[in-house]
Amino acid sequence: MAAMRILIFGDTHIPERAKEIPEEFKKYLEGSDIVVITGDLTSERILRFAERLAEKVIAVRGNMDHLPLPHSAKFRVEGYLIGVVHGHQVYPRGNREQLEDIAVEMDVDVLISGHTHLPDIYFGKKILLNPGSMTGVWGGGAFSTKPSFIILEVEGEKIGGTLYRLDKEVVGEKFLVKEINRLADKKVADDD
Template sequence: MAAMRILIFGDTHIPERADEIPREFTDYLVDFDMVVITGDLTSERVLRFAERVAESVIAVRGNMDDLPLPHSAKFRVEGLSFGVVHGHQVYPRGNREQLEQIALEMDVDVLISGHTHLPDVYRGAKILLNPGSMTGVWGGGAYSTYPSFMVLEVKKGSFRGSLYRLLDEEVTVEQFSF
């Protein structure tokens, strides 16, 4: 049985801060079973893109979204439970202790969040994943980031992941597994 492939991205801020998803990512954005979006799409166009990439799309509302999306979501894949929030519920941004508390309250194995625009992979009491910003736009801090997204391959209660980043017009891939 093949692993379930999940594309995870967020914080695109299209069209306010970016015009589109980087073209360099195009070849990597195919053949997914599910897309998970961590919020701050800011346009329905990004949601339509996700629907073309996979039949199943889970998207949550970010602090910059006007789209009628839920503030959180839960789903199960291959025996693992996942939660999704934007992350603006946490201060300071990306606070792992508070994110783990949200994961405990949601009763999930893995919490996927965004808002920081910086990718993060962390295993503590819970697994925390943040794909960063798909467009690499400014996110409220004093810096811009590199465009990034994640892909998970989930099979029989475990998963391996890949963090894709666009660095100097070249896509780099970093692997992780749990």
């Protein structure tokens, strides 16, 4: 069985702060089984784009979104329960302790969030993934960042992936989770 491939991105802010997803990223986006969007799409156009990339799209509402999206989502991949929030519920932005608390409250192994516009991969009590801003636009910290996204791969008990950043050219940084604190007897509907 091949690994389940999950494309994770967010904070595109198209068309308000950026016109397009960087052309250099597009060849990396094909072939995903699931697309996860961490919010602040700010246009339905990005949702339609994601729907062309994978049959299953999970998107949550960011603080700048007016689309009728949920504030959080949960889904299962292999034996892992994965949660998604935008992250604007956390202050200061990206606070790992508060994000881990949200992961515990949601009863998930992995929590995917955005809002900071800065990529972050953290293995603590829970796996915390933040893909950063796919367009690299400025955020609440009034700075622009390097465009970035994550491809997560799950195969059986193995979970890892690649953080991609655009810095003149696309650079990938691989990560692998060696051990995860598992929650016992979790149940979630397949379509959550």
